[in-house]
Amino acid sequence: MLPDPASGLVRYSQEGMATTQDKNTAAGSGFVYLPLIAGWLVPGAGHFLLRKWGRGALLSASIVGMFVLGIAMQGKLYGGAHDILDILGLAGDLGNGLLYFFSRILGLGADPVQVTTADYGTRFIVVSGLLNVIAAVDAHNLRTGRKS
Amino acid sequence: MFHPSHFTAVLLFALFASVVFGITQRETPRRMIRYGIYCFVLFAGSAIALSWIMFLIAR
Numbered sequence: 757m758l759p760d761p762a763s764g765l766v767r768y769s770q771e772g773m774a775t776t777q778d779k780n781t782a783a784g785s786g787f788v789y790l791p792l793i794a795g796w797l798v799p800g801a802g803h804f805l806l807r808k809w810g811r812g813a814l815l816s817a818s819i820v821g822m823f824v825l826g827i828a829m830q831g832k833l834y835g836g837a838h839d840i841l842d843i844l845g846l847a848g849d850l851g852n853g854l855l856y857f858f859s860r861i862l863g864l865g866a867d868p869v870q871v872t873t874a875d876y877g878t879r880f881i882v883v884s885g886l887l888n889v890i891a892a893v894d895a896h897n898l899r900t901g902r903k904s
Numbered sequence: 905m906f907h908p909s910h911f912t913a914v915l916l917f918a919l920f921a922s923v924v925f926g927i928t929q930r931e932t933p934r935r936m937i938r939y940g941i942y943c944f945v946l947f948a949g950s951a952i953a954l955s956w957i958m959f960l961i962a963r
Contacts, residue, residue: 811927818923825916828906873906876913883917887924894928904931 795892797853802895822884831877833865851885918947
């Protein structure tokens with residue numbers, strides 16, 4: 757804070773303060789939405805692109821682990837939207853990105869529910885998709901410099 | 905196929921969700937770990953508390 761004797765105003769110095777431009781430079785250059793899209797398609801990939809190896813590995817292990825356990829519990833993958841609950845389930849499943857599409861192609865999660873744990877499996881799959889969306893948005897925030 | 909008990913399913917759910925919450929909702933590694941543990945305890949603790957409440961109501 758520097759008082760200006762000529763004008764009587766107080767001037768503030770930005771020396772040492774992080775500006776938006778500095779943050780963007782630190783986060784990297786290129787397509788700003790790449791970590792968001794990569795993180796959605798492949799869990800943890802957004803963080804890997806930003807060289808956050810530890811965070812990316814933990815996120816990837818958690819999300820893929822939850823999805824695989826959901827499939828192993830004979831959880832259902834939502835394929836169509838017939839009512840509002842199906843639409844919400846489909847939106848959650850789509851959050852898994854390529855995991856969802858490959859599983860649909862392989863015919864996983866299509867068997868009718870026969871055991872009690874299958875319902876838990878369905879929830880695991882939906883929640884892993886929602887967690888993946890949170891992780892992808894986190895990668896975007898890291899990319900834009902909103903988060904360090 | 906994998907058929908866990910109800911409580912095992914709760915613990916697995918709490919573990920995975922807590923890891924993601926911890927990493928995404930805090931900035932420093934120390935605070936991430938603390939928040940992750942906090943979320944895990946809340947997930948598991950609330951499941952146990954609600955189970956006891958439902959058990960006592962059903963009696």
